[in-house]
Amino acid sequence: MSTLDINKIENEEEKSPDKKQIEAEEKEMMLKTEAENNEINAESKEGEGLVKAALSADVIEQGREVKPKFIPIGAIKMPGFFTRNSDKTKEEEAIEKDPENDKADESAKPKRNHFQFLHTCPFTKFLHHPTQNDKDDIVVCCIVVLVLLAVIIGVIVGARAGPPAERPLRLGRYITTISSCGPVEGILDEGVYKFYSIPYALPPIEEKRFTYATPLNNISMCWNDTLQAHNPGPLCMQFLENGTITGEEDCLTLDVVTPHVRYDSQLPVVILIGANTLAGGISPAQPSALYARTKEVVFVRPNFRLGPFGFLALDILSNSKYPQTSGNYGLSDLLAALQWVNLNIQHFGGDPKSVTLLGHRAGATLTAALTTVTKARKLYSRAWLSSGSVIFPGEPLEQSQKNNELFKQNSKCLTDADCLRRLPAPAILTAMPDTWLGNDIGTLPKSGEIKHSWLVLDGDLLRLHAYESWDIQKEAKETGKEKAFKPIVFGTTQHSGHSETLRMKHLNWTAELVEKIINDSVIGEKNLTKSVFKHFNKTYEGLVELISSVRTLCPLVSLSRLRLVAPLYVVMGSGAGGGSARRATAGGAAGSGLAAVDADIEAILGTFDSEVPEQRRFMSSMQQLFYYYVWHGTSPGPDTGLIAVGQDLLPLHGLPACDLLIQEDIVPRYAHVD
Numbered sequence: 032m033s034t035l036d037i038n039k040i041e042n043e044e045e046k047s048p049d050k051k052q053i054e055a056e057e058k059e060m061m062l063k064t065e066a067e068n069n070e071i072n073a074e075s076k077e078g079e080g081l082v083k084a085a086l087s088a089d090v091i092e093q094g095r096e097v098k099p100k101f102i103p104i105g106a107i108k109m110p111g112f113f114t115r116n117s118d119k120t121k122e123e124e125a126i127e128k129d130p131e132n133d134k135a136d137e138s139a140k141p142k143r144n145h146f147q148f149l150h151t152c153p154f155t156k157f158l159h160h161p162t163q164n165d166k167d168d169i170v171v172c173c174i175v176v177l178v179l180l181a182v183i184i185g186v187i188v189g190a191r192a193g194p195p196a197e198r199p200l201r202l203g204r205y206i207t208t209i210s211s212c213g214p215v216e217g218i219l220d221e222g223v224y225k226f227y228s229i230p231y232a233l234p235p236i237e238e239k240r241f242t243y244a245t246p247l248n249n250i251s252m253c254w255n256d257t258l259q260a261h262n263p264g265p266l267c268m269q270f271l272e273n274g275t276i277t278g279e280e281d282c283l284t285l286d287v288v289t290p291h292v293r294y295d296s297q298l299p300v301v302i303l304i305g306a307n308t309l310a311g312g313i314s315p316a317q318p319s320a321l322y323a324r325t326k327e328v329v330f331v332r333p334n335f336r337l338g339p340f341g342f343l344a345l346d347i348l349s350n351s352k353y354p355q356t357s358g359n360y361g362l363s364d365l366l367a368a369l370q371w372v373n374l375n376i377q378h379f380g381g382d383p384k385s386v387t388l389l390g391h392r393a394g395a396t397l398t399a400a401l402t403t404v405t406k407a408r409k410l411y412s413r414a415w416l417s418s419g420s421v422i423f424p425g426e427p428l429e430q431s432q433k434n435n436e437l438f439k440q441n442s443k444c445l446t447d448a449d450c451l452r453r454l455p456a457p458a459i460l461t462a463m464p465d466t467w468l469g470n471d472i473g474t475l476p477k478s479g480e481i482k483h484s485w486l487v488l489d490g491d492l493l494r495l496h497a498y499e500s501w502d503i504q505k506e507a508k509e510t511g512k513e514k515a516f517k518p519i520v521f522g523t524t525q526h527s528g529h530s531e532t533l534r535m536k537h538l539n540w541t542a543e544l545v546e547k548i549i550n551d552s553v554i555g556e557k558n559l560t561k562s563v564f565k566h567f568n569k570t571y572e573g574l575v576e577l578i579s580s581v582r583t584l585c586p587l588v589s590l591s592r593l594r595l596v597a598p599l600y601v602v603m604g605s606g607a608g609g610g611s612a613r614r615a616t617a618g619g620a621a622g623s624g625l626a627a628v629d630a631d632i633e634a635i636l637g638t639f640d641s642e643v644p645e646q647r648r649f650m651s652s653m654q655q656l657f658y659y660y661v662w663h664g665t666s667p668g669p670d671t672g673l674i675a676v677g678q679d680l681l682p683l684h685g686l687p688a689c690d691l692l693i694q695e696d697i698v699p700r701y702a703h704v705d
Contacts, residue, residue: 395419
């Protein structure tokens, strides 16, 4: 028998007890040797950290030492070592099947550390063994990280960046933008950008006097280089309320006050149209730098012609042009200004699709007339009319020209329109009859009083009476023929008839004096004195409230109710008394509670004299009402036709005094003209 056969037989035979003992002894010796080596290694690694200790051989679990399994090298050569056999004792099989042993085996195996590179980081070393060198390394690492972040952010921002949103400043103060007529340079002042005296039409002088405004629609009419719009320009020539003359004839410019000069996030535009009368008078409707910035709106204030330069209708003027017409030159100025805004305001940060017309007193009368001009309808979004007149021209042009014959006589230009155009500007003003300067907003009406209407039905800009035009617009909207009947808000103050001139007429306003003044008016002629005293007291405050109701408030109530069904606000005296009104003397003049004619506009533009908390709350309510309307086109106040503005916005449930005056035909017959 060969050696190969013998080995084969030996492998096939069961192991003898001696061989089993030898294998067990060899296995035990190898386990002891490995355990001693692990203990030596564990002692040498003591203090090197929790991470390295966790990789050591021994694992202690529930108070007993669990030895990991080791495969003896010699056993590999032994036949049947890895084969399953029945020689294992039950104790050995139980140990092999013990799940705790399996866990111990897994924990005893050294794991591969995928984040080993972190152990070399100075920050990790600093956590285990802090040294000064490690601190320096940490500072360097932080700087490197910050630089990398800055580079990444710069790349992202640079990839998304376009042209600058805001135009750059020159010398830290001057800013340049463009217009349809060339570059315009404004100034940074009070946190906003101001552009003064930008021409929007040709100068209305010489042969262009008494003609419609000519827009700057040709490059030959424009300026060279950059227009320096740094300083306010002159007003249009006019009469002030004290009878003095101010302004210049070459005046068709406008001012723009804007918080931003950019093309993204365009802001609503508010066009300020103000005049105390159509003969003149400086209006408080002036741009506010504070509210342009805080309310995020763009203010535009155009100059426009007033008095005879703006509204003179004469036959010799009509005959000098084709089609034959005259008058309403100031209205054409405003139309040209609206066209300029529509074309250019986006270069000043404004939105040409969100334009609010804010008219005050005579400016509100002109704004109401503008809403009837067909050419203007696409140039604005909404209108706000404060203390305007409801008396609009109803006579044909021929009759208006006859009414102005006295001016032609005074000027000595009877047949030649060129004669009127050659006259010096002061001579034009002095040729006006005194009755054209009347202002009846602060007086009670008397029978036979003379009224001069500056606006005329010229057959071009104004072809229909305003009421007829509004009726047509409403009907077109209801039938769907016309999409937009532009929103309109009317408003006034409870004491719009108050003025210092009226208050100073008498030092002591007694009940007898007030009653006498009322008896001498149309109200007394109609035996309505006792009736009105049911609604007004016999004091100066009661008198100006009655004047305001006859001249302004109740006519607007009639207009808003019957014609336009538009909201109407009334500034109540209890919350808006301010300025000169608070300085009224005793003797029945309850001046501390008067809401004068300018109270609402001054509150909107931030010039209201607010010294006490009640007045500050009124100003806040007024601004809430207006600027919400500018941004949204609707009123934030109560859902009612009449809104009382005091320290809050409240519904006004009826005005019985107005019902009386309307019923007795005092209103709107005697409403003020301008």
